[in-house]
Amino acid sequence: MSKNTQYWLMKSEPDAFSIDDLKKKGQEHWDGVRNYQARNFMRDGMRVGDKVFFYHSNCDQPGIVGVAEVATDAYPDPSQFDPKSKYFDAASSRDNPRWILVDVKFVKKLKRTITLKELQADPALAEMALVRKGNRLSVMPVGAEEWRHILAME
Template sequence: MNYWLFKTEPDAFSIDDLANQPQQTEHWDGIRNYQARNFLRDQVKLGDQVFIYHSSCKNVGIAGLAEVVKEQYPDHTQFDPESKYYDPKSTIENPRWVMVDIQFKQKFTHILALKSIKQMQDICEIGLVKKGHRLSIMPVMQQEFELLLSRC
C-alpha cells in the first residue's frame, strides 16, 4: 500500500464535496503536471490511502482521508473542448492525462494546518515541507503518514 497527499482548492472541491458524492466516490481529474500524472499513472494503486489537503484557502492543511477505489484511466476532460482541462494534443488512442477514483473515508475534526506540519520534527520528506515543491499529488512515506494521521 502507498500513501499520498492530493491537493485541492476547497472552493472547487473539498472533503465535504467528496463526502456528499453518490457512494462518497469521485474521480480525481484535471491533473496537468507530468510528474503528478506519472504518480497517478504508474504508482497510485487500488487501496492506497490519500490525505485530502485543502490549499489556496484560509485554512490550509490536511482536511480528511480517502482511499483509491479505481486505478488510473483516461481523464475525459482532456477530450472536451469546453473544459478548462482540454488538451488538443491528446487523443482517444493516445491519451496524455489520467485520473483515479477516490472514496471518502473520514473528515478530520480539525484541519492539520501546514504551519503545524512544518513544525513537526519528524516530518521532513513530504513535499509540503520542502522549498519549491508545489505538486498537487505527492507521495507520503508510511512513517510520516502515520505520524500525520495521529495528529489529525
C-alpha cells in the same frame, strides 16, 4: 494498514472540490491534473486501496482535512478531450491520451485541519515532499511513517 498499501496526498481548492463534497458524493474522479510528475504518480504508483490525505490548498488555512482511498486504477481523464473543458488538451488523443485520473472514495473527515504550518514546524516531517520548498505538486507520495505521524497529530 497492509504492507503493500501506499500513501499519498492530493490537493484540492475547497471552493472547487472540498472534503465535504467528497463526503456527499462518496466517490469521485480526481480530474484536471496537468502536471507530468503528478500524473506519473497516479499512473505508475497509485493502486486501488491506497490511502490518501485530502488537502485543502489556496485557502485561509491550508492543510490536511480528511482521508480518502484510491477506488480505481488510473484511466484517461475525459476532460482532456472536451473542447468546452478548462482541462481540454488539443494535443491529446483518445489513441494516445496524455492525462489520466483515478477515482477516490471518502473515508473520513478529520476532527480538525492539520495545518501546513503545523506540518512545516514538525521535525519528524522535515523530509516530507509537501513541506519542502518549491514543491507545488497536487499529487505526491507520503511515507508510511509520515502517514502514521500525521494521523497521530489529529
